[in-house]
């Protein structure tokens with residue numbers, strides 16, 4: 001393919017093909033960490049905030065940088081540093097029972113908050129507590145506030161318990177944006193809010209979102225040109241983190257789309273760390289976040305068996321763009337930011353999550369549902385067994401269950417996960433023989 | 442002679458009655474209440490807080506559902522939850538699938554944590570024809586922002602209940618209910634105050650049972666029961682022990698087994714405050730009984746509700762203040778963090794609270810429990826050592 005480059009990844013010490021989009025994303029992330037770690041020197045203010053309900057476009061209106069502690073925890077997980085950080089936090093009195101993102105973050109702070117580029121992260125000027133879809137967020141930033149002593153602004157995003165966004169919920173979030181967040185951001189940054197600037201960022205966001213959705217939906221092809229979980233976490237990177245609303249994000253998704261168009265034309269499967277996937281044997285929908293500490297090993301267990309994830313719920317945690325067509329809307333800027341927050345995956349009630357998964361199974365002609373149950377995460381995990389049961393009842397497709405953790409290596413047992421996956425693939429085969437599930441072509 | 446004196450029950454009778462209510466996993470008292478008159482409805486609610494006044498004003502019985510305790514064999518419930526999730530949702534499901542809640546006309550799931558939040562969805566999937574609602578409260582505490590939102594949430598709750606009963610909740614009815622709950626809260630506080638002053642008389646496990654009775658009885662009956670208890674306990678002559686005085690913190694949702702409450706006391710600690718059933722005393726002052734009752738309830742929540750892990754504390758310097766104030770007011774000598782295993786809110790909060798206590802030199806220990814914990818020996822030993830240490834410090 002024309003826009004590929006041979007590079008060597010230090011992690012795997014092996015030759016892999018990197019697409020132009022991957023290189024672009026890598027450069028974007030490196031540049032962002034560079035800016036973050038040089039924020040003081042560059043005179044830039046930093047807001048720490050979460051991936052779900054992240055208000056990147058708004059933060060950019062104040063010339064501020066956006067730092068996401070979950071992403072830092074993931075980075076440390078993938079670099080195999082999180083285990084020690086978690087144990088440090090436990091030694092400091094944090095319970096072994098709670099979310100390991102929090103403990104990885106706190107353990108990292110104790111070590112001087114080192115960014116992936118080896119330089120220390122700045123102390124945030126603002127903790128922007130977007131309380132969206134996860135209870136732990138509330139405590140996490142109280143804990144960080146306790147350590148940093150910096151200003152904290154809360155954005156309470158109500159949970160859509162009845163599966164709908166009510167006017168009251170939307171109005172409440174908009175009011176908080178107007179009366180709490182914007183004045184706080186103005187004060188902390190010294191920059192006056194300009195709604196037209198916000199509109200422009202939102203316009204860029206919507207463009208990128210269109211292309212992201214196109215990419216996600218490309219998995220309807222057989223074979224699927226993408227893996228919507230393991231590959232998906234890279235595809236959502238720019239939109240989830242510090243780039244939504246930027247021309248860079250628009251360009252990234254255009255590049256990505258171009259690459260995937262080529263893969264479809266060539267009837268190619270997804271890229272994996274070991275090159276292109278061969279025969280597509282199983283098409284899966286996955287619910288729940290991945291394990292990060294053994295991400296490659298985990299992924300390998302799938303692609304070695306020819307299993308492709310054609311849709312995943314985790315890739316919707318920082319915004320749902322495919323299921324009901326949400327886009328950031330420059331004509332209704334604050335309302336659309338509110339709706340974005342309200343619609344993030346874990347802010348949706350369980351029946352809606354079931355409906356989404358059911359629709360994915362149908363639309364993407366998947367063989368079944370796999371749940372990765374994460375010990376850390378009650379927001380995702382509490383209720384997953386009910387989701388599985390309901391999906392099986394409704395679709396007749398097999399559902400299975402593995403247990404790992406996000407960034408705590410103690411809870412990743414490769415032998416166990418592999419065994420379960422093998423049994424699951426056998427189950428799919430059996431279903432096929434019995435005529436219960438469409439054979440991937 | 443006042444009627445309550447005439448009708449006053451003996452302490453043992455009151456406690457036995459509360460114990461019977463506590464042991465009854467079929468909720469017979471609530472079933473009987475419902476059966477006594479056609480058209481009556483029962484609305485279940487989980488911890489931590491729902492405005493029971495609104496349920497009462499709808500002519501309904503609010504029923505606190507606090508899990509299955511240590512006497513319920515959980516068979517089905519475990520199939521709904523992974524091993525690393527606390528006990529209360531699975532035992533609550535067990536209560537439901539074994540039809541122990543089949544007389545309940547609606548369920549409310551307050552915004553306590555993601556487990557209860559997601560349980561609201563499981564309920565919708567399991568019982569699509571039963572009214573259920575995730576009950577949200579604001580985390581913004583200004584009246585123009587959080588207050589406006591909350592008033593509307595209260596209205597939506599009221600409309601949901603009206604849909605079940607077919608009758609409108611009037612302001613008059615709601616103000617009357619607020620009045621009854623004000624009285625109930627006064628009595629709850631009286632009981633806590635009496636226990637604080639004379640903990641050897643108002644034993645903690647009795648107070649616990651008395652508060653639990655408030656989960657299943659109509660508010661009027663619960664108030665009467667507390668009135669009777671207060672009179673009976675004053676008349677009681679019980680030996681004062683050389684116990685230390687502690688506050689138990691972190692048990693606001695999944696409840697400890699009654700034996701745990703007893704064990705703490707037996708180990709030498711008088712519990713002089715706790716957060717077991719916060720719904721009984723969440724609003725810390727009287728709610729006005731005139732004017733717009735929804736606004737009054739919202740105002741009370743914003744301006745004088747209690748503090749617990751599920752409520753945001755906007756200012757850093759206020760974190761832990763509520764607990765430290767309670768230590769001072771109750772003249773407690775230490776704090777026992779007793780949290781359910783896998784309880785995110787309580788366990789994430791604990792390092793901040795223990796930090797605040799440490800800054801004030803207030804001794805504290807922590808342990809975890811499950812509602813069905815059977816082994817009390819380790820807890821008794823830990824609490825006993827804690828009591829001894831406090832006494833030694835006190836004498837030093």
Ligand code: SF4
Nearest residue numbers: 099134136377378379
């Ligand atoms: S509990 Fe889940 S959603 Fe919340 S911070 Fe942890 S991993 Fe993220």
Ligand code: SF4
Nearest residue numbers: 527554556694695784
């Ligand atoms: S015990 Fe804790 S984690 Fe479990 S439901 Fe209650 S508040 Fe949530």
